[in-house]
Amino acid sequence: MTLMFERSQRVAVLGGGPGGYEAALAAAQLGAEVTLVERVGVGGSAVLTDVVPSKSLIATADAAVAISEATDLGVQFYAKGAEGKPLKPQIAINLAAVNKRLMALAGQQSEDMRTALLEAGVTILSGHGRLDGPNAIVVSTSQDQGTDFDRIEADTLVVAVGASPRELDSAKPDGERILTWTQLYDMKTLPEHLIVVGSGVTGAEFASAYMNLGAKVTLISSRDQVLPGEDQDAAKVLEKVFKRGGMQVLSKSRANSVERTEKGVLVTLSDGRTVEGSHCLMAVGSIPNTAGIGLEDVGVELTGSGHVRVNRVARTSVSNIYAVGDCTNFFPLASVASMQGRTAVFHALGDVVIPLEKLKITANIFTAPEIATIGFSEKDIEDGVADGIAYKLPLAANPRAKMQGIRDGFVKILARKGSGTVIGAVIVAPRASELIYPLAIAVERRLNVDQVSRVFAAYPSITSSITDATRAMHQVYIAN
Structure with a gap:
């Protein structure tokens, strides 16, 4: 009208x-x-220069991971050598083309x-x-x-x-070696060693992407965990994935300055330690x-x-x-x-x-795995801001996750005591941005865990983790 x-x-x-x-x-x-x-x-x-190119870059990184981990599912890639013997090819990233x-x-x-x-x-x-x-x-x-x-x-x-x-006087971006996230797309080759200063959403996303593209990555975090302010369980999963992938995570470390050197960059930390790399991404807010x-x-x-x-x-x-x-x-x-x-x-x-x-806004962090959230957090419950309970179901218990070789992640649902009304959720999983939607509806429409559990989920599916978690909460919320 x-x-x-x-x-x-x-x-x-x-x-x-x-x-x-x-x-x-x-x-x-x-x-x-x-x-x-x-x-x-x-x-x-x-x-x-931000959302569209960065998420497109992350999609390429996800594809690289899917190829590299396909051997876990029995898919093997070989090329014939000069004498007909099989050679295992390496994954190459053409960053200029990307x-x-x-x-x-x-x-x-x-x-x-x-x-x-x-x-x-x-x-x-x-x-x-x-x-x-x-x-x-x-x-x-x-x-x-x-x-x-x-x-x-x-x-x-x-x-x-x-x-x-945001730019710091002690770490002025030059567009070549010291970069903001808007300047990354001028690089023609994969950085040999990317130092990421800042472990918030932007820093974590790019650190995850470039690690999965094959670069050596060091993530400098001024806090005791990556993604400060986010769900602690989610941050722990991501940090475990980062370290397993070879990333160096320097927690409780503050970068005092970033200088250009003859071959790359030198980052000096507040405690006097230094980190040398080929490039530095400044992800210190906006x-x-x-x-x-x-x-x-x-x-x-x-x-x-x-x-x-x-x-x-x-x-x-x-x-x-x-x-x-x-x-x-x-x-x-x-x-x-x-x-x-x-x-x-x-x-x-x-x-x-x-x-x-x-509290009805769905947010997503496009790391690998992704982290999607909505509503109250578990910390809100611990601090008395919300009167509720939290239940976490690891994805490792999900049949479809096992089939797909998914090792990391979980579904966490927060419900109000007594009524069982869904008041928040955290999902750590591949495509968590898609999986969070039914729980966003539950928060928006004030559905309780029993109502969510009665909705049929396809079997096998990752989505069934949501119904499994809400079914498990039936007795829990009644008891409270």
Whole structure:
């Protein structure tokens, strides 16, 4: 249904990443006059230099692992030698070809999104945007806001400017040896020894990918576990997989500086130790792209870190200005940015809107194995934030996992005491991003473990681990 306005509502969107794209598309579908301003291309950095290329790289790494581990399933690869004797071939990674493919995929995704917006009637302007009061955006061809610009007036503004890799003065990226995650795709050959500084989601994903592509990897973590803040059992599984694959994990180690050497890089730790490698990836967080775009001038409230404060419908402290995605203080995921974009526009234009809830957001870490989560965590239960119980079922008990040679992972379900309502879940498994969906539905619809257990799962399947876990929780939650 298209909303009917007394006059055409004008919506201007600053930034064309997942959040800005969805905001512009939804506004156009609701009959508004929409202008989108984007400086690097539709899809923003998420599509062009972050999510799409990184997950494409990870898909290649997964393929390499599948080939290398196929012998465990009885699949053997041989080539005939000069005398007809079998030779066992090695897996070779053509990183230049890999990077060319994934950047082409990113470019095509950007073009597809651009086409969708144009077909919906969105006007797209290429350039650097800045707020000019609460009802206008000026667009310049250069970041310093030169004289050549357009001025877009609108009733509603949506800010979706994203974030950029955080850089340290003591470890300045040079794009050749010291790299941010946006610069990895210029490498022509696999790094001989990649040092990853930072064991959060980005650091862990790239460390996992390059290890599985065949590079020597050292992961430097300032905390006592990889993925600080994530489920401890999941982090332990991942760290075990990393070490089994030959990765060196330096826990409780802080990198003081990274220097370029004649042959590579030298990382100096806070305790005086040094680590030498061929390349270094700096994965030490991100900073919002909110500086110098006029937010403070119009009264939009920012956090101390520069993120835009928003409520659950993505509204800022200025009533007609909304903000979505990684530039906000909400939740830095592309899927969340997309949902925020739609929610913001629905709210601004008077359509039905459901405010976002953080506990209903599904998150996934694309390591091997993947880690998917939703809802409350086991730590929340331990700290008394949630009144519940947790049950963990190892994947090793699953028939399909045995057939596929899956050795690591588990399904963990959290349920409220007494009622058995599913309030959270953690899945560590190949394709955990797909497996978490039924539990996301359970959390969203407030299903209890008995209701989930009664849903038929195919046999044999990894999904049956979910029904097995919920069946096991029947007596547990009744007893509590």
